[in-house]
Amino acid sequence: MEIIQTDIAIVGAGGAGLRAAIALAEMDPKLRIALVSKVYPMRSHTCAAEGGAAGVIKSDDSLDLHFNDTVGGGDWLSDQDAVEYFINEAPKELIQLEHWGCPWSREPNGSVAVRPFGGMKIKRTWFAADKSGFHILHTLFQTSLKYPSIQRFDEFFATDLLVDDGRCQGFTALEIRTGQMKQFQAKAVIIAAGGAGRMFPFTTNGAIKTGDGMALAYRAGAPLKDMEFVQYHPTGLPNNGILLTEGCRGEGGILLNKDGRRYLQDYGMGPETPVGQPVLKTMELGPRDRLSQSFWHEQQKGNTVSTRWGDCVLLDMRHLGEKKINERLPLVRDLCISYLGMDPVKEPIPIRPVVHYMMGGIHTDINAATPLPGLFAAGECACVSINGANRLGSNSLTELLVFGRKAAMSALAYMQSGLSTAKDAALAAQAKDSESRIQALFDQPAGQETINGLRQEMMHTMEQGAGIYRTGEGLAATCDKIAELRQRYVGISINDKSRVYNTDLMQALELGSLLDCAEAVAVGARDRKESRGAHQRLDFTARDDQNLLKHSLAYYHPKEPPRIDYLDVVITKSQPGVRDYSGAKK
């Protein structure tokens, strides 16, 4: 097996991975950096982000306000020291991106423009029309081309971490073109492999968001944190889950039920604000968890509109007018017309909540370091945690930058702290095992199980048991089901025996990652007997700060469900309080 020697290897070339790579290249031009990604960097799912990235820049805003919005929005499950670091670094990172050429939308005087976003008390979301993530990703990718020390391994699929001497020292990755396994040997590894929304059937996440990075770390012994918190975005296109950005509501779009009532006022986010004059943190600009939950209640009451794609509510943007929609929300209009055949300039758009983001992920400390020495994580796959129980829209893109860079700094410091030399034989043996695991998939005779069959069952049970509202009973069933699926997974085989660009094989590996992550979600949710942020239990409707103002940590077991442990939340200056989204009252 070919061994690729590097100093620091990064798994994932989305926003977080690219930011880390650039930071490393800038800190030390002599460093050998391997940037490994299962897709070409600009295909990473950061490109799909529409709305924008939050950072304090305007004079009417303050770091404290951003802090409070983030911590309150996260239902006090965020680590406040991490949030503090985050909000401090946020503006610098966004300016840095501006200096790299990101085409942020502008004010007439040439300074960057900001837009309102859900759960934010003040306009602070930097945006590049409604293609913010796209522009961030392409700016980062193009900037990364400046640095010869960033060696890219595009279309390499990381399969297992190599851990010896209690330290992470690299990983194995499949070169997708050739089907050959390569051993990446590194002094430190950063995982930035994105989210895992694909464990659900209805999601805004692209096909590549299969939790591989989380599973890599998890299987190597690093725990997954707060996995039970899964964010539903309230406004997805009903037929395929394509996201309509929160910017729609930020610009003044309103949500209506079948009677044309702005139903959010019935769920503690009112009183009603005038149409076309959105008020921050009120009504349509409430946080995502609340909005998605209101949908569920409306559905229970029979107030939703039934469409051929299921129950929906309506997002009405007609009053914004064609000019503003074209200028601020061109992609939204294009998506509605293309994929739904409806024009938001002319008619209200049916939408429903859709799985969007994993608040949980690989447990890291404030330095982006995991408990496994030598392993760092950043981006959606990591849980620092700044997002707590519910991420505020537009904090995630900024998080990629802030903690992507932080991970790079920590990894470099770790590397420079002097390490014992690697035991090559031990690593080679592990790499060999990893290769055999892939070989076994080829050799296994065709059996009963199909990859698609298992995947469908997994998605179904996740939606049934671990959706917007959960019950102990439903979760127990889902846990059982996932445990069963993990067992059955052992029996899968692949039909495609070719080594070249074998997507059958990749889907098999991705399914394995998804099942591991899904189990952490389900078990974490079953054991969290309270309602907080995005995790809502019908059998435990209150928040329980007494017992559960804690992060959950799921530890992997190859055959059994994960062991769940808890860790205190870091609270520095904001004591848990009431999340108030009825700003219009005052």
Place this chain on the structure above:
Amino acid sequence: MSERQIELEVLRYDPEKDSAPRFQTYSVPCLNEWVVLDALNYVKENLDTTLSYRWSCHMAVCGSCGMMINGEPKLACKAFIHEYSDKIRVEPLAHFPIERDLVTVIEDFIGKLSSVKPYLIPKDDKPISAGEFKQTPAELIKFKQYTLCINCMLCYAACPQYGLVPEFVGPAAIALAHRYNQDSRDGGRDARQEVVASNEGVWECSFVGACSEVCPKHVDPAGALQQVKVASTIDWYKEHLMPWVKK
């Protein structure tokens, strides 16, 4: 929504087995609102797991799923079934070597993209602490269109000159160079000209215009290329006839 039975004729090529590509036909029950990518996913999930193709976002933004659909370069996730008859032919993007089935080798494109120095080379250095560069909406709009490229390579598949002269740097890469040249914050045009203004650069383009016709993001690379030609020509005259004039 009505269901339709579509004959999907897909090019297959497995380098380990086949010496040349062949077509395989799948009969796929499609909803009228589907895109061709949905039909391919149906095949992959239900009929034949060995079919290989790239995709991720399903919303025309990641640029992975470019392929020839009835001979036209298209994003499979933006090729609507209702616009086609009951027989649809799907092939890998033209002008690129076929790795496997619908997957092409795109290293050449990536290399060309990298060769034009597609990053901001600031006119003036400015520390982060000094804040952002000012850029008015009028300055932004000057290059905005060229930032919209998703690197889907449909333009390369449409451009006959790229097919005929593989050295041609090609539409998307040059449009990207133009994007930075036009940016009020940038001062790197000279550095980019070496590649862009070479014979293999913009001068291999004969303004066929096919690139802009197929571009799903309305980047209009053809326009960018002509503008680069005009600017490079002015450069040339300045350099050769008026060497004393500083650019």
Place this chain on the structure above:
Amino acid sequence: MAKSNKPIFWSLFAAGGTVTAFVTPALVLLLLFASLGLVPSLFTYEHLHDFAHHWLGKLIIFGVILVSLWHAAHRLRVTLHDFGVRADTVVAYAVYGIAGLGTLMTLVYLLRI
């Protein structure tokens, strides 16, 4: 990679493309009339001679013919390439040679008028 010298030819091509787009159809129409026997007054000997005799007329004639020739020559070079003729250097010498010859002839004729 080195910067190309194509700008010389391309600038003539572009200028010629524009000039021919504006005036050539009308000129062709005039000559078509002439070929049908309805010689328009410009194409009578006297008028043409007077026109070409005046320095401004000379300049206009020379300008139009020059850019038309070089426009056509450069495009022909590309077109031959498009038809599969790969000997670009030979083609370039040939087509630019023709354009050069035409330019020279024009110059000589104009000087003689």
Place this chain on the structure above:
Amino acid sequence: MSCKPYIRETSKTTWYLEHPRYKRYMAREVTCIFILIFTFELVCALGAVANGPEAYAAFLAKLHSPLSILFNLVALVVTVYHSVTWFNVTPQAMPVQIGEEFVPGQYIVGAHYGVWAVVSLVVLILGVW
């Protein structure tokens, strides 16, 4: 390595038959042949003028041949096609920005058509006068 990418060759001589837009392109490109011949027609006219009235009369006589009529007829169509294709792409090559907006392409094309009409009229009037 087991990969063995398959390369599809583009035919260097017949590629333009593969798509209508390529045929349209080639039609545009071959206009140059007509423009070239026509320009030489002008050069010949000039040469005839330089050689005196008899030479010019001979030139006009040659121009009267059916072949020449046919050529000029076809050239008329072809050069109009050249003009149209040329003007239609000018907004791409030379966009005009006023403040925060680009002037819509059809205005630029329209302006060119307008000038074209005026120029043609002037040439025709001058020519027939």
